[in-house]
Amino acid sequence: MAMHNAWPMKALSIKNLTKVYSNGIKALRGVNFDVEEGDFFALLGPNGAGKTTTIGIITSLVNKTEGEVKVFGHDIDTELMAAKACIGVVPQEINLNMFDKLVNIVVNQAGFYGIPKRKALIRAEECLKQMQLWDRRQDIARNLSGGMKRRLMIARALVHSPRLLILDEPTAGVDIEIRRSMWRFLREINRAGTTIILTTHYLEEAESLCRHVAIVDEGKIIEYDAMDQILRKLKEEIFMLNLREPVDRVPDLGAYQVRLSAPHELEAQITRDQSLNGLFAELSAAGLEVISMRNKANRLEELFFRLTERKNNHESEIRSPGIKSPEIKSPGAIA
Amino acid sequence: MIVRTQIIGFRTIVRKEYSRVIRIWVQTMIPPAITMTLYFVIFGSIIGKRVGQMGGFEYMHYIAPGLIMMSVITNSYGNVVSSFFSAKYNRHLEEMLVAPLPNFYIVLGYVAGGVVRGLLVGGVVTIVAMFFTHLRISSISVTISIVVLTSFVFSLAGLLNAMLAKKFDDIAIIPSFVLAPLTYLGGVFYSISLLPDLAQRASMMNPILYMVNAFRYGMLGISDINIWLAYAIIIVFSVSLFSVCLVLMNRGVGIRH
């Protein structure tokens, strides 16, 4: 587990990273970002942005074209083994030996990291229990459900207690209950000192878990900041207001822009210099009673959408809901 | 310290390979036992009686070392080519690639797995042979060293094939179009002294001939070739194939994009 050094250390430092695949695709065009030790870091971006490529280079599954990568100060060009020893990785695509027993998969992974068998068995038990797979330990990987396979890959990545855990879409296809418990677990090991880098297409997940964010698009970092700073860049938010009585025309609410999306539902846009109090004052003055309210879209999602779709978004500000809803877009299905 | 952890990694690969051979024993151990029994029955008992003597031995006795060697060669090769290729194809090779385990040990681990399978199958075929003929060993050190080294060479060759293969066809082509002809023409069933001059000279180009004859020398004390030359050839192949595999692995050919 990570120790706290006198000087804060960078868990990961990436400079001018480029990648051109053999088919000519420029997957990364000069990526720069750092992850501090102890951070919970989100690496976000649309399909094909270059997230998996970046992770592939960090974990030496992909050869970089140019640039520099350091893991806890170990350059992957000169101290590859030391760098690798710090990392645990959960890949996006399932890469389990389907005919191997769960316990063997985890124990062998420990062995590849140089952990003696006896200790490996103890660690394997701990990790499989944490991922609620211990009672399936004698089963072969093929007999697991999709979500279980993902949990098995997490158990495998944790077996050598890495200082840096990298998760490439760990919650894709995982049910709500397990996802919640996975979040709890990740928060816990992060609090205990493990630095975590997470990619996900569920932006509410990134918003609730991560403290720093980098958004990649077309092989470049287009946003890189603390989560709260990033969210502050959102100039306006849209709220859906549920009315007790239906209305037949858009009421006049002064400076507040509203739209009627259904007889019982108002869509209100609030800019940063306006306030909810002001909106409610106008609503009360108009004699409208609001029984419930929700954000139209997750805030990070809203921002993400604006950043990444800016170039080809000619729609009006108020769009039909759910375009970028993670429930509709299945991550990875198009990749 | 570093080396100790790397040895653990190496041992893990060997153990994993060994348990794979044992787990799928019906595919790994039974077919060579059946094929070799058929060879002994057909060439040894039925046809062999009419052949009479070869190199001063009963024909059955003469071909036994060749058949053992043939199964060692095919199984060492086959083990590594299929295990490594499927690990690459199904991507669980990544488990090793992300770990702090130098490529040297990954290559050595897979090759050791091939040697283990080769020797296990060689042992089974030897037991089969004992039902048909009285085996004896003229030099135990030559017998053991040649079988281990040969198994090493063909495990490396299998690894090379698997690294360069892009699809399943590619791992079937070399064994049937290259390995099988060379083995059958490599003096398993006959002494090259029976061949016309030109064919003899062509046979001398076949490295498998040297391995089979050196092994036969270890068991029966007779050989068509100089066994020191056989050692030299095997060692040159071992070193060069190992280096090629390691270089390809370091470059990530076929395994890293």
Ligand SMILES: Nc1ncnc2c1ncn2[C@@H]1O[C@H](COP(=O)(O)OP(=O)(O)OP(=O)(O)O)[C@@H](O)[C@H]1O
């Ligand atoms: N092995 C490969 N060979 C050639 N091109 C590749 C390879 N892997 C990825 N690419 C290309 O590199 C680009 C970045 O892909 P990458 O997998 O890094 O995206 P991603 O951000 O992880 O996307 P997703 O959210 O869909 O997982 C894409 O254009 C992809 O087609």
Ligand SMILES: [Mg+2]
């Ligand atoms: Mg990806």
